[in-house]
Amino acid sequence: MLNSTPKELIERAGGAINPAKTCQPIGAMYAALGIHKCLPHSHGSQGCCAYHRSHLTRHFREPVMASTSSFTEGASVFGGGANVKTAVNNVFTIYNPDVMAIHTTCLSETIGDDLPTYIKATEVPEGKVVIHANTPSYVGSHITGFSNMTKAMVSYLAEASEENKKEQANIIPGFVNPGDMREIKRLAKHMGVKSIMFPDTSGVLDSPITGQFMMYPKGGARVEDIRDSGNSRITLALGSYASADAAYHLERKCKVRAITLKTPIGIKATDDFLMTLRSNFVKEIPYDLEEERGQLVDIMTDTHYHFYDKKVAVFGDPDIVAATAEFLLSLGMRPVHVLTGTPGGVTGASAGGFEREVKEMLDQSGVQANIKAGGDLFLLHQWIKNEPVDLLIGNTYGKYIARAEDLPFVRLGFPILDRSMHPYLPIVGYKGAMRLLELIGNALLDRVDRDASDEDFELVM
Amino acid sequence: MEEMEVVLLTGLPIEERRDFILTKGKQKRQLKCDADSVAGSVSQRACVYCGARVVLNPVTDAVHLVHGPIGCASYTWDIRGSLSSGADLYRNSFSTDLKEHDIIFGGEKKLARAIDELVRKYRPKLVFVYSTCIVGVIGDDLEAVCKAASGKHGIEVIPVQSSGFIGNKSAGYRAACDALMRLIEPGEKKYVIKSKNINYLGDFNLAGEAWIIKRYLSRMGVDINVVFTGDSSYAALKKAAGASLNIIQCAGSMIYLASRMEENYGIPYMNVSFVGIEDTSNSLRNIAKAFNDPEMAYKAEQLIEHETALVKPAIQRYREKLEGKKAAVYVGGGFKAVSLIKQFKEIGIDVVMIGTQTGRPEDYRRIGDLVDDGTVILDDANPAELEKFMLEKGADLLVGGVKERPLAYKLGIAFIDHNHNRKHPLSGFIGAVNFAEEVYATVCSPVWNYI
Structure with missing residues (x-):
């Protein structure tokens, strides 16, 4: 299907071919699903809401509930104020969530809908909360939308209600799967650190089957916990793109110290995460985490020759890609093409931040690479044509390139539409690193087996 | 729907939804439908753009360029499962990826550039340009940009008026049909069925379904002129006016196109359904009947008997x-x-x-x-x-x-x-x-x- 991708690089100014991102509102919807008993609400046309729900459903294979303002021609001429009012009323009467999290769309942003005013003018039932985030689709990406909705949680809910800070850490996990959020919470718990995670989609988008449909599954960050995040001593923002804005906003609002770390993918980023908890809460790393780390290093040494000097193209969301690239380097691999669809300068990360950060990392390891924050998969394919790789890592959309170039392909990130299990099994922490090692190792070795001539076909590898 | 009983909607708190639900029984009431969803509902419905996109997407050798911010192109990238026997250009995702600057100053220039770049790269004969919500609001003149691009490159660049908020999915089907009508070359006006050449409307060749029907019809001595739009190409669509009959599988999306083709080109149409043995058999019989051809009717019966067995x-x-x-x-x-x-x-x-x-x-x-x-x-x-x-x-x-x-x-x-x-x-x-x-x-x- 991609046979017509030319090798010769061309300057393009007319938009994207085969995008490596999608729009803000879906990220906001995903973040809002990480609040317990929250109904995300899409303030725009019906199609936006339907697309986001379908796309999330394809990735998580779970029901995704969200309501819509159902814009019509009238609303887009006279403004969506009346729609918000009707929607708030209907949502609480029919679906009865604790929280309604409204995000905007390109349409409602462009016609200038003033959500804070609309919400103030609307009667919200006692004990219920309406929050909102501005998520214009023409700025940033789904990661920006996730960041903005997370920030809205801080704006609307977090309070510094106590004089002294509590011995607890806020953890903002970033746009990762519920299985990753579970693993990060497990690590904090093992460290003996009380943590408040928001948003937290574990128990929402990986809920068990019970024979009943639960509009609001058991999981998600509790509103009272998000309120209490203003009393925590520190906030760990995991991933500067998806999480830093909310953390710094909380620092300004409630004087909770913000620390930005990489998403804990791979050994170094997981070390950093645990050491930060250790140094801030004067805890020792417990033996079972040391054991996990030791096992990971053991596996890395056992298998390092499988990975040595292999050239990799990795694409996806910036926080995930930066951390993954770091892990690849620790295995002796060479991430020679590193690309995201999220342009710099729209959230916590400054313009050019991603490219600079990744370049520094690669320079230290002496790896020359193509790096781009706001790229698309057409460009990635051209890069690969010019400098072939041994492995491709990225979301499902990478499969076209993998097929065209006959590359081993490891699925990682969002969305994954053609394989299951990803939402459940973590890629973060030491255990997650082991899983990544297995995925990458199997992809490479399956290829060696496939391509081996009879005399080279080996039993022990 | 005269003999239907109103179901007791206890447990369904939203009063406005009452009219949209019935239990078949004895009371008289007309089911309400084809209305806009209520604001604040968790509707399973989509928008105008979605309707237009699903109808046109299977045109295999066209550039499908989505004019708007990235989302609308991302969510519709190769999700239809429409198979192609030839070109696969339609499986790519093309977007003007509008940014804040474009929203303020207009997106026409970027659109024109996008068309130029894509035409240079892929050399298509046909470009569909879909308008999304925002295009309807910022006032880009799609028609003018497409016309200019068409003149410049000597190919057809057809705007699809599919801003999301101007209606529901059905309005999108209409927008798609309007775009298709612009493509079809006027043929000779004729009501008499001369050839055994038909258009098959409303099959999107999911999992190769249109190919199955094509084989059945071929066994009856009927040729398919073009399928709307499963596995269709620019050249085949151009010749759509040359068919003597339109058969429609998915009436929801295509009845409008069929009636326009009848109006403009005098091609009669009939509904068919190839879902299930009974409907498939009846549809094949009805096609033979439409041609008033005993031999075809005989072949149809033979086919039905053989396949059913x-x-x-x-x-x-x-x-x-x-x-x-x-x-x-x-x-x-x-x-x-x-x-x-x-x-x-x-x-x-x-x-x-x-x-x-x-x-x-x-x-x-x-x-x-x-x-x-x-x-x-x-x-x-x-x-x-x-x-x-x-x-x-x-x-x-x-x-x-x-x-x-x-x-x-x-x-x-x-x-x-x-x-x-x-x-x-x-x-x-x-x-x-x-x-x-x-x-x-x-x-x-x-x-x-x-x-």
Whole structure:
């Protein structure tokens, strides 16, 4: 299907071919699903809401509930104020969530809908909360939308209600799967650190089957916990793109110290995460985490020759890609093409931040690479044509390139539409690193087996 | 729908939804449908752009350029499962990826650049430019940009007026049909059926379904001129006016195009359905009848007899295992819903709940005629309603689309995708077996024993 991708690089100014991102509102919807008993609400046309729900459903294979303002021609001429009012009323009467999290769309942003005013003018039932985030689709990406909705949680809910800070850490996990959020919470718990995670989609988008449909599954960050995040001593923002804005906003609002770390993918980023908890809460790393780390290093040494000097193209969301690239380097691999669809300068990360950060990392390891924050998969394919790789890592959309170039392909990130299990099994922490090692190792070795001539076909590898 | 009883909607707090739901019985009331969804509802419906995109997407050798911010292009990237026998340009995702600057200063220049770049790279003969919500608001003159680009490159660049908020999915079907009408070259005006060359409207060649029908028709001595739009190409669509008859499978999306073609080119049309043995057989007979050709009618009978004999034993085997099971149906259009009721009857299953996103009053009348008393009929359902009625009616199986699948599973109810994500062709005689097998595979799976 991609046979017509030319090798010769061309300057393009007319938009994207085969995008490596999608729009803000879906990220906001995903973040809002990480609040317990929250109904995300899409303030725009019906199609936006339907697309986001379908796309999330394809990735998580779970029901995704969200309501819509159902814009019509009238609303887009006279403004969506009346729609918000009707929607708030209907949502609480029919679906009865604790929280309604409204995000905007390109349409409602462009016609200038003033959500804070609309919400103030609307009667919200006692004990219920309406929050909102501005998520214009023409700025940033789904990661920006996730960041903005997370920030809205801080704006609307977090309070510094106590004089002294509590011995607890806020953890903002970033746009990762519920299985990753579970693993990060497990690590904090093992460290003996009380943590408040928001948003937290574990128990929402990986809920068990019970024979009943639960509009609001058991999981998600509790509103009272998000309120209490203003009393925590520190906030760990995991991933500067998806999480830093909310953390710094909380620092300004409630004087909770913000620390930005990489998403804990791979050994170094997981070390950093645990050491930060250790140094801030004067805890020792417990033996079972040391054991996990030791096992990971053991596996890395056992298998390092499988990975040595292999050239990799990795694409996806910036926080995930930066951390993954770091892990690849620790295995002796060479991430020679590193690309995201999220342009710099729209959230916590400054313009050019991603490219600079990744370049520094690669320079230290002496790896020359193509790096781009706001790229698309057409460009990635051209890069690969010019400098072939041994492995491709990225979301499902990478499969076209993998097929065209006959590359081993490891699925990682969002969305994954053609394989299951990803939402459940973590890629973060030491255990997650082991899983990544297995995925990458199997992809490479399956290829060696496939391509081996009879005399080279080996039993022990 | 005169003889329907109003179901007691206790537990359904939203008063406005009452008129959209019926239980077949004895009272007189018309089901309300084809209205906008209520603000604040968890609707399963989509928008104008979505409707236009699904209809046009299968045109294989066109550049499908989505003019707007990235989302609308991302969510529709290669999700239809429409197969191609040739070009695969349509499986790429092209977007003008509008940014804040473009929203303020207008997106026309960027659109023109995007067309230039894509034409230079892919050398298409046809470019569809879809407008999204925002284009309708910032006032880009799509028509003018497309016209200029068309002149510049000497190819057809056709705007699709599909801003999301100007209506529902059906309005999108219309926008797509308008775009297709602009493509079709005027042929000779004629009402007399001369050749045995037909257009097949409303099959998107999911899992290769149009190819199955093409083979059947070919055995009857009928050639397909072009399929709208499954596995279609620019050149084939151009010649659409040369057909002597239009047959329509998905009426919801294509009846408008068929009537425009009748008006402009004098091509008569008829509805067909290749879903299930009964409807497939009747459709083939009706096509032969339309040509008033005894030999064709004979060939049709032979084909029907032959194919039915081939699939009957398998269907009978599945029927024995499925007899007495109950199905719920929630699909996009009314026509498919009608066929599914009959197809379920063929495998011994009763439909106990049935609804559509965009069914029209006449569809609901036909549905009402076909189902048994007590069946719940609903328009534009939300998940809570689907859950309530599936449980109340004891459904063993739901037929639906992407969003309905996990809902059914959570309830311990089996599921069939009769939408973009179908994996096997469900059309024609062979499709009837595939359907029965899929139903059996999910309804009788051992996994349900562990819930």
